Every structure is written in C-alpha cells, then in structure tokens.
Amino acid sequence: MQAKSISRRDFIKAAGIVLGGTALVGSGLTVLDAPQPVVTYPEYTFGEENMSKRILVTYASQAGSTAGVAEAIGKSLAEGGAQVDVLPMKNVNDLAPYQAVVAGSAIHGQQWLPEAMQFMRDHQSELSRKPFASFMVCITLSMANAGQYLEGVKGWMSPVRELVHPVSEGYFAGALDFSRLPFSFNVLAMRIAVLFGVWKEGDHRNWKAIRAWAESTRPLLLK
Numbered sequence: 277m278q279a280k281s282i283s284r285r286d287f288i289k290a291a292g293i294v295l296g297g298t299a300l301v302g303s304g305l306t307v308l309d310a311p312q313p314v315v316t317y318p319e320y321t322f323g324e325e326n327m328s329k330r331i332l333v334t335y336a337s338q339a340g341s342t343a344g345v346a347e348a349i350g351k352s353l354a355e356g357g358a359q360v361d362v363l364p365m366k367n368v369n370d371l372a373p374y375q376a377v378v379a380g381s382a383i384h385g386q387q388w389l390p391e392a393m394q395f396m397r398d399h400q401s402e403l404s405r406k407p408f409a410s411f412m413v414c415i416t417l418s419m420a421n422a423g424q425y426l427e428g429v430k431g432w433m434s435p436v437r438e439l440v441h442p443v444s445e446g447y448f449a450g451a452l453d454f455s456r457l458p459f460s461f462n463v464l465a466m467r468i469a470v471l472f473g474v475w476k477e478g479d480h481r482n483w484k485a486i487r488a489w490a491e492s493t494r495p496l497l498l499k
C-alpha cells in the first residue's frame with residue numbers, strides 16, 4: 277500500500293486547526309481562572325449651572341471605554357455654555373430637567389447593549405419631544421479599512437432610529453481590554469478574533485473625532 281503524503285497546504289491547515297483549538301481552550305481556561313474585573317461607571321457634571329441649557333449625556337458600557345467617550349462629549353458640549361450631566365443609563369431617572377439628550381452605547385454583537393435599548397423604550401415618548409443625538413462605540417471602526425464598513429455599522433443604529441430619530445449620529449472606534457471583561461463565550465470569540473488578527477487589543481478612541489462630532493452636534497441640541 278502506498279503511503280499518502282501530506283501536502284504543505286494540508287499541513288498548514290491542520291497546524292492552524294490544532295493551534296486555534298489549543299488557543300481557544302487555553303484562553304478559555306486562563307480567563308476562567310482570572311479574578312472578575314471591577315469596572316466603575318462614572319458620573320460628571322460639566323459647565324456652569326444653567327437651568328435653561330441643560331443637556332444629559334448618558335451611556336451604556338461594559339468595559340468603560342464608552343464612559344470615556346461620553347465624558348469627552350460632555351466636556352465639549354459644556355464649552356458652548358450648557359450645563360452637561362454625564363450619567364450611566366442605569367442612573368437616569370428623569371429626563372424632564374434636560375433640554376436635550378445624547379445617548380450612546382458600546383456595541384456587542386452588532387447591537388447597542390440591551391440596557392441601552394431598554395433606556396430607549398422606557399423614554400421613547402419623552403425623547404421624541406426633545407433634540408436627541410445618539411452615538412455608538414465599536415471595534416470595527418478601529419480597523420485600517422474601517423471606511424468600507426461604515427455604511428454597515430450605521431445599520432446597527434436602525435433599531436434606535438426606529439424609536440427616536442436622532443438629530444445627529446456619532447460613530448466611534450472604541451477599545452478592547454480583556455482585563456476589563458468578565459468571562460463569557462462572546463468575549464472568548466472576541467479573543468479568538470484578536471488572535472487571528474481581525475481586531476487589535478488596545479485603545480483606539482480618536483479623541484479629536486469625538487470632540488469634532490460633539491462640537492458639530494452642540495448647535496443642533498441647543499437650538
């Protein structure tokens with residue numbers, strides 16, 4: 277019987293499967309062992325007290341990068357003379373004091389986080405009566421060829437748009453820091469994507485682009 281020789285291509289494929297499987301099991305076990313990260317979701321008030329121009333910037337975040345984006349948006353909006361409160365969505369009770377609202381979420385599975393969509397449903401009628409702007413923070417926009425994905429990424433805002441039409445929408449690259457994420461199979465999938473070079477771990481937030489969006493949105497909120 278003739279021995280079957282393995283081609284270079286088959287060898288690389290097999291090695292890839294073995295390495296990928298080992299990495300998957302290895303990283304799964306490593307993160308299962310790791311202590312659960314503690315992430316805090318800060319609140320801020322920026323600007324002078326100004327009851328007639330009060331804006332809420334509210335956010336939903338898991339690992340904290342969206343909180344940082346909300347903070348930068350809040351600071352920029354306050355430079356226009358408004359008082360800006362920045363709050364995690366779960367700490368927002370009443371929208372009545374605010375002339376305008378900006379809401380943003382981290383993206384998981386091509387969607388705003390569930391708590392962010394719940395916020396939209398809970399406050400839909402009040403948000404429809406005020407200037408409202410939305411933003412999202414995701415890793416796809418950190419890719420070198422992000423431009424080609426922008427139209428698809430904008431589609432992820434459709435469920436928000438269907439509830440309340442924003443006067444402006446912000447699309448920002450975020451950050452991936454696995455030390456700030458608890459174990460889940462979705463996080464494991466993200467780790468594998470990083471391992472295969474789809475995305476890079478690290479902070480990809482573009483502060484200039486975030487501030488520029490806030491500055492261009494400010495007059496739409498304060499009109």
Ligand SMILES: Cc1cc2nc3c(=O)[nH]c(=O)nc-3n(C[C@H](O)[C@H](O)[C@H](O)COP(=O)(O)O)c2cc1C
Nearest residue numbers: 337338339340341342382385386414415416450451
């Ligand atoms: C479980 C999980 C799923 C994610 N899904 C997506 C996704 O579908 N598309 C994307 O572009 N980014 C995705 N990301 C990346 C996050 O949107 C990005 O890291 C963001 O900056 C996280 O915000 P946070 O630090 O406020 O939680 C995902 C991240 C995690 C942890």
